Amino acid sequence: MKHALIFTAALSALILGGCNAEPKPVAQSGPVTSRGDANVGGPYTLVNQDGETVTQASFVGTPHLVFFGFTYCPDVCPMGLQQMGAALDELGKDKTKIQPILISLDPERDTPELMAQYITANGFPENLIGLTGTPEQVDVAVKAYRVYAKKVSLGEDVDDYTIDHTSYIYLMDKNGKYAAVFTKHDSPETIAAQIKPYLK
Numbered sequence: 715m716k717h718a719l720i721f722t723a724a725l726s727a728l729i730l731g732g733c734n735a736e737p738k739p740v741a742q743s744g745p746v747t748s749r750g751d752a753n754v755g756g757p758y759t760l761v762n763q764d765g766e767t768v769t770q771a772s773f774v775g776t777p778h779l780v781f782f783g784f785t786y787c788p789d790v791c792p793m794g795l796q797q798m799g800a801a802l803d804e805l806g807k808d809k810t811k812i813q814p815i816l817i818s819l820d821p822e823r824d825t826p827e828l829m830a831q832y833i834t835a836n837g838f839p840e841n842l843i844g845l846t847g848t849p850e851q852v853d854v855a856v857k858a859y860r861v862y863a864k865k866v867s868l869g870e871d872v873d874d875y876t877i878d879h880t881s882y883i884y885l886m887d888k889n890g891k892y893a894a895v896f897t898k899h900d901s902p903e904t905i906a907a908q909i910k911p912y913l914k
C-alpha cells in the first residue's frame with residue numbers, strides 16, 4: 715500500500731488550489747493529468763464571446779494556450795490569466811503568433827456577453843478569446859483536457875456556489891496537439907521559453 719500512498723500524495727500535489735477560499739486536496743476519479751500527457755485535448759464545440767460557434771478545428775494553424783476557469787473566480791483564475799498575459803508579453807511581437815483561450819467552467823453564469831467583458835481585464839492576454847457554451851458542450855471540453863472541476867455550494871441559494879478546479883495552462887501546437895502544461899509555479903520567462911519553439 716505504500717505505493718498507493720505515494721501516488722495519492724502526488725495526485726494531491728497536482729490538484730492546484732481551486733476557487734474556494736480553502737482549497738482541499740480532492741480525490742479525483744478518472745484519468746489523471748500529468749506533465750507530458752499526450753492525450754490532452756480533443757474535439758469540442760463552444761461559443762466565443764461574440765456568440766460565434768468555435769471548435770478545436772478553429773485554431774488549427776495557430777499554436778494556442780488553453781486555460782479553464784470562470785468569471786466569478788475570485789483569485790485563481792485572474793492569477794492564471796495574468797500569468798498567461800505576462801508570459802505572452804515575454805514573447806514581444808511574437809505574441810501575436812499564439813492564441814490564448816479561456817474556456818469557462820461555469821456555463822450557467824458565464825454568458826458570451828459576460829465573457830466578452832471579463833477577457834478585457836487588466837493584465838490578461840490582449841487577444842484572449844473567451845469560450846463558453848451549454849453545460850454539455852463545456853463538459854466535453856473539460857473531459858478532453860482532463861480538467862478537474864467541481865461545483866461547491868456556498869449557501870442555500872442555488873446560485874451561491876464556486877467551482878473547485880485545476881488551473882493549468884495547456885500549450886497546444888499549431889496542429890492542436892498537446893505540447894506542454896504549465897502550473898502556477900512556472901514563471902512567465904519559463905513559459906515563454908517553452909512556447910518559442912512552437913511559434914515557427
Ligand code: NI
Pocket residue numbers: 732733783784787788789790791792879
Ligand atoms: Ni478559478
